[in-house]
Amino acid sequence: MEAITYYLKANLVFIALFAIYHVALRRETWFSARRAWLLATAVLSLLLLRCYHRSTANPCSLRSTFPESVATPADAPPAGIDWMGYLFYAHLGVSIALLLFLTVRCANAFRSLGAVGDEAVSFFHIVRIPTNTKAHDRDTLVAHERVHVQQGHSFDVVAYEIVSAIFWSNPLWRIALRELRLVHEHTADAVARGSHRNYDELLLAHALGVPTTSLLNTFGSSDIKKRIIMLHNTRSPRLARRKLLFALPALLLATLLASWQAVPSTSPASRSADALVFAGVDQQAEFPGGMEALARYLGDNVRYPKAALEAKAEGTVYVAFTVKANGNVTDVSVKRGVRTDMDEESVRVVKGMPAWKPATAKGKAVDAQMTLPISFRLGQEK
Template identity: 30%
Template sequence: MEYLLKTSAITIIFYIIYKLFLQRETFFKTNRWFLISGCVTAFLIPLIIIPVYIEYTPVVLPNVSYNNPLINEVQETPFNILDYLPYVYFTGLILFSTRFLLQLFSLKSVIIKDKSKKEESYKLIETTQDTQPFSFFNWIVYNPNHFTEKELEHVLKHEKAHVSQGHSIDILVTQIASIILWFNPFIWLYNKAIKQNLEYLADQTVIEQTSNKKEYQYTLLKTKLHSHQMALSNTFYNSLIKKRIVMLHKSKSKQSHLIKYALVIPALAFFLMSFNTQEVYVNTQDKERISTKDTSILFTKDLTDQQLEDIKVNLKNNQNIDFTFSNLIRNNNDEIISLKAHFNNERGSTTWNAPNNNTPIGPFLFYKAKDVIGAKPVDSSETELFAVRDTTADPKPNQWKTEFIINKPFDSVPPPLYYLDGKEISSENKKEISPESIERVNVLKGKAAIEKYGEKGKNGVIEITSKKKTSPWKITTGVNKNVIAATKDTIYIYEIPNVLKDLNHSFKNEPIYILDGKIIDAKQAQSLNTFDIESVSVTKQGENLVEKYGDKAKNGVVTIKSKSINSKQPYVKVVGPLQDSIKTHQIEFKGGDPIFILDGKEISEEELKKIKPEFIESLNVLKEKAAIEKYGAKGKNGVIIITTKK
């Protein structure tokens, strides 16, 4: 019932504005659309709800127990007339609907009773019944015996104006609205106002086509003698004949009076803010939890307008970040060639401007880490797939998670299939893949994906091929480690911060730790300062482990060699090959610079920089005696032997 009351209120607003300000104007066409749009708007505006957000903080109440027993008393429900209103309404709805159907049936019987003749798009029906001329859609019914030839000409022009302008639609719409809102007296006045304005409009059309106004006015007066009218039709005569004649003599309204139609806007706005609001309570604690979640979004030249709108909604709802974009220009391939993106939250703002250079924009990444937001370019020629590093909620050095984005930034889009080295993995498992361990990525879409993987590939397939496991440059865990040598059972690592804390991930069970030949427990090993460690040897299996160290060694042995304070023994520090070339500051020796041997040939430090890490098969380090024995005195500071892939 609330909906019906709101609908009735809006019809009253439109009717009062029309009656007070617009009825006397000669803008008959504009009045027609004002009234019919008011009738339709009345049923739509109550469906619009304006949310009013109210923040609150939950209060935890203490538990209170009552010793007094609760007594349930049965109370009689008092009589309330409001409980019977729905029955009254539906009774009236049925009665007026029945009346409407009977009127339609009566109208149909008049139309089909006599033969019609077609004239252009009109169907003219001559009848002998004592009824007023009327039109219904493209049918025009009239009794030619009531009029002279000249009068009949005016009558037909009037009815043809009703037909050509589709006035029957207005009549039906208002009639249906009157049935639904039958209890509202203003809807019947509204119905009458629409019919009256349609007569003004038809009269105006006839006057524009005839040179003698008086003859047309006499015809109007003559029709007053015949009072029988058909419901649901546009009749030539109605009881407001005097007003119709007055409007024929009224001067044309000034164009400045059109401003009166705008009076309905503040009235509707006031109604919306007064009756169509809904309080939405927002938990401030939940809001804080949402805003602290980190995110990153990749923007590429292929983003559609709908995806940009999705990004805007998701950032607002999930991160409380306002995202706006402007200067959006696309080329003939529907690629973005210009875009200005602005991001703003309560802590700050950032803007990324890609001006129009008549070329597709380069990919850029919007990111939020803790309370910091920013945007940065993505250096890659592949826009189909990017491996994006995104910091965790509590970022620490060398700790990253990997996220794959294929031009679709949110999980609301059906995810593709992921295959790693020929085996299907979940979208969660792919986050554990380090970008440095990827050899290549192949993206299949549409028909190609379905042909290879069947129906499950309809959302696309991402094939990931990892680097060979024998590569000494492979990153073995989720943390960047500096692996410079590897065999089947042993991995050698030098100068790695926090490496001991991460070694446990390589063992199913706890290994034993050997420090300079002495067994120590795991807690002591993890408390060691890694800068005091010369080397770490991790042995997972081997027949002689138990024989040498006892049953405790069956789960593996971590052998740690500490540095000697006075030792001049050179050591190697290798930071993972994440750059495009080996840089000299990544390889350091105590006691002087080493020599470099590439495939058996000595090279200079400058030549070393030109070597691409992905071309390296193995790297071997010789120290002190071993280096001097093989390369003589020039190897006293150490030798690094590099073998490239063939």
């Protein structure tokens, strides 16, 4: 199923980018770069694979797409259990439940800000400071929480929570979220520390009683030790910039690897020169008997999978294959699928095709890459 393949690739991109962050930036004081990298990691994991498509076409092959062929319910043979489909919907169900729980948590966070509390917290544009705080300490707490509000840290957290709910089976997303929240605290500490002479002591005084799963930006967060260590870290931002420059090629490599798709091919040594180079096309590859014969073949052989029929599933499977110079059909694969049983049925039918009349260029037979759409529709006649 295409969705599962995308899910796995997106997680591989995320793991690669988060590993780069862990090695190159995690201990640096360049907090804006650390925040940007963590946010970009989530965005790229979701969008990168949709923005970059490596061509699977052989530069010396012909490409052709046929009109859509429609398969309708018939005497379908018994189909096996679609375990991949069940796995997908089970994962989707957990993600939906987590997103609903996140909605409840957001509502509770807003509600808690209206109550009296002992912690300085903020959520989106709302800030709560304990009423029993000393005046000088209060100014520092306000300065700290104002950074969270002005820089939109709550938007970061909620967005990461949403992505973490989608990719809940990968625990590294939760670790990255915790790291992002720590970067938020480092950023606010760097601004607020100048307004208080004993900022370390103020942190310790507010360090207890904070739930680690809270959505709120809390002054006394549970990573107090790391925050105090970072306050005294004087590492030069220039070093972080140099590390980032070294990390960018790794980012590009991760991008290319994630977007790469395997292309069935043979070695150049096994091909003739005539099959590799041609300037024009004399004739496209043709199914024996033409398009009408192809339509009859598909109508006689494609069977609506039983599980898909029971689930009332519809869709179009795009099958890619190569008609070799000798007419044989090879390299059959699903270019864009619907669900596992429909994809497998489409591949089975294409693999069972008889030899085609090969395409010709300059009067000689050449390989041709084809795409055949097979549509599964309910309530239609064949």
